[in-house]
Amino acid sequence: MATGRTHRPATRSRGIPEATVARLPLYLRALTALSERSVPTVSSEELAAAAGVNSAKLRKDFSYLGSYGTRGVGYDVEYLVYQISRELGLTQDWPVVIVGIGNLGAALANYGGFASRGFRVAALIDADPAMAGRQVAGIAVQHSDELEKIISDNGVSIGVITTPPGVAQQVCDRLVAAGVTSILNFAPTVLSVPDGVDVRKVDLSIELQILAFHEQRKAGEETAGEDAVAASVPKETPKGPDGDVPVVMPA
Amino acid sequence: MATGRTHRPATRSRGIPEATVARLPLYLRALTALSERSVPTVSSEELAAAAGVNSAKLRKDFSYLGSYGTRGVGYDVEYLVYQISRELGLTQDWPVVIVGIGNLGAALANYGGFASRGFRVAALIDADPAMAGRQVAGIAVQHSDELEKIISDNGVSIGVITTPPGVAQQVCDRLVAAGVTSILNFAPTVLSVPDGVDVRKVDLSIELQILAFHEQRKAGEETAGEDAVAASVPKETPKGPDGDVPVVMPA
DNA sequence: CCCTGTGAAAGTGTTCACAGCT
DNA sequence: AGCTGTGAACACTTTCACAGGG
Numbered sequence: 001m002a003t004g005r006t007h008r009p010a011t012r013s014r015g016i017p018e019a020t021v022a023r024l025p026l027y028l029r030a031l032t033a034l035s036e037r038s039v040p041t042v043s044s045e046e047l048a049a050a051a052g053v054n055s056a057k058l059r060k061d062f063s064y065l066g067s068y069g070t071r072g073v074g075y076d077v078e079y080l081v082y083q084i085s086r087e088l089g090l091t092q093d094w095p096v097v098i099v100g101i102g103n104l105g106a107a108l109a110n111y112g113g114f115a116s117r118g119f120r121v122a123a124l125i126d127a128d129p130a131m132a133g134r135q136v137a138g139i140a141v142q143h144s145d146e147l148e149k150i151i152s153d154n155g156v157s158i159g160v161i162t163t164p165p166g167v168a169q170q171v172c173d174r175l176v177a178a179g180v181t182s183i184l185n186f187a188p189t190v191l192s193v194p195d196g197v198d199v200r201k202v203d204l205s206i207e208l209q210i211l212a213f214h215e216q217r218k219a220g221e222e223t224a225g226e227d228a229v230a231a232s233v234p235k236e237t238p239k240g241p242d243g244d245v246p247v248v249m250p251a
Numbered sequence: 252m253a254t255g256r257t258h259r260p261a262t263r264s265r266g267i268p269e270a271t272v273a274r275l276p277l278y279l280r281a282l283t284a285l286s287e288r289s290v291p292t293v294s295s296e297e298l299a300a301a302a303g304v305n306s307a308k309l310r311k312d313f314s315y316l317g318s319y320g321t322r323g324v325g326y327d328v329e330y331l332v333y334q335i336s337r338e339l340g341l342t343q344d345w346p347v348v349i350v351g352i353g354n355l356g357a358a359l360a361n362y363g364g365f366a367s368r369g370f371r372v373a374a375l376i377d378a379d380p381a382m383a384g385r386q387v388a389g390i391a392v393q394h395s396d397e398l399e400k401i402i403s404d405n406g407v408s409i410g411v412i413t414t415p416p417g418v419a420q421q422v423c424d425r426l427v428a429a430g431v432t433s434i435l436n437f438a439p440t441v442l443s444v445p446d447g448v449d450v451r452k453v454d455l456s457i458e459l460q461i462l463a464f465h466e467q468r469k470a471g472e473e474t475a476g477e478d479a480v481a482a483s484v485p486k487e488t489p490k491g492p493d494g495d496v497p498v499v500m501p502a
Numbered sequence: 503c504c505c506t507g508t509g510a511a512a513g514t515g516t517t518c519a520c521a522g523c524t
Numbered sequence: 525a526g527c528t529g530t531g532a533a534c535a536c537t538t539t540c541a542c543a544g545g546g
Binding site for chain 3: 043044045055059060062063067069070071072073074075
């Protein structure tokens, strides 16, 4: 996804669509809640509602995993929890390192849904010597000099980057060189990685900007006129850096 | 998106595709960096590389906004920054409230990319009376009793939820009732909202689970055998809650 | 009769490749 | 000659609607 040319002849596998993979954790969460309430079976309709999707999509998604339901009845909750967990690779536990123990790194270290569900915070790493030794979420922060050793000693293959953007790429390079092949990046930077390494990005300000876009549309539709000022900006006659194009965005 | 029936006859507007909207902030960030380095123009190829997409996609995206480039030359950086900012609604500033000032809420309050780019943290709100009055990121935390008043006094239309999952829905309901129409939800819960309210979700554990899925695939391909145990689990002969289906996921 | 599983249709998004402007 | 803007082809995703097992 991130960088990759397709490489292997279609990545083998029963090819579960990416969109489906992205929803499996959602189903798993809903199923886990049902399981805790000792609900034995659930219909596609009910489960879909709990997961916030529609039932046709859910059934299609499950059809990629196999035929795990019973017609006329629904799905066995425990069995489905197991199947999805296995499909997602959560039957094994994944040691994870978090690099950059600022506010956000600390928040993640403390995040409960992290420690459960197959993930274990193997180490917290920070470049600030003053942080080293401090306890965060019951784990001692280690200095980044130790990064390579920590990765290989613990067999870590997943890294989380919560550093300032300026150092994210170099942290990423070190993680990858040490053997990490999956990265969750919270720094607002485009990371470049070699083939075979997956990067997922979480970007707070991008999410807000997308909301702002839709918010603006709503406002424009109601008043339907205020917006017209912007809309009537000459679409042709572009260019004009020689003058007064108002540049927004101070910093 | 979240709940919505389509409502208005195709949402009017020049209908910029959702996928394009999601990339505009990426382009904007890359362009802002170029602008800071006083680069006057940029080609689709260069900008695409900086934003981590391919150039055909970028050109297609920009074509939905209008014809802002010059053939044979490229795009004027300042002009494009302005056009994208306007399109995203960032030429106005958006007051935002953050509800739930734990680790994550504090991280967001301190997040720089938040305060710039048109967003202003209008208030931090927490249900814990002990938090009220404390300063976080230079802003005094207010008690949630004040929520409705804060929303209406500041004309807030965007809310960020960083509460524990158990209270997320009720916080959401109060935000919506008070006039918020866009919500960024960090709590691992499916929020239900009335039509016309947008919800975007950021879920840390889901991202990790998606990474684990791909990570598992990589491991399976290399060893190509270990994985076969799982793969040979009888696809037919499902069901069997009467016995030994190993249930993963302790709590 | 109920609810799953799935082909087929419809809708979105991405990539190609080149016409057309500067 | 170079680079944008865009139709047309392709790929992926969602939705529909119903066949078919329990």
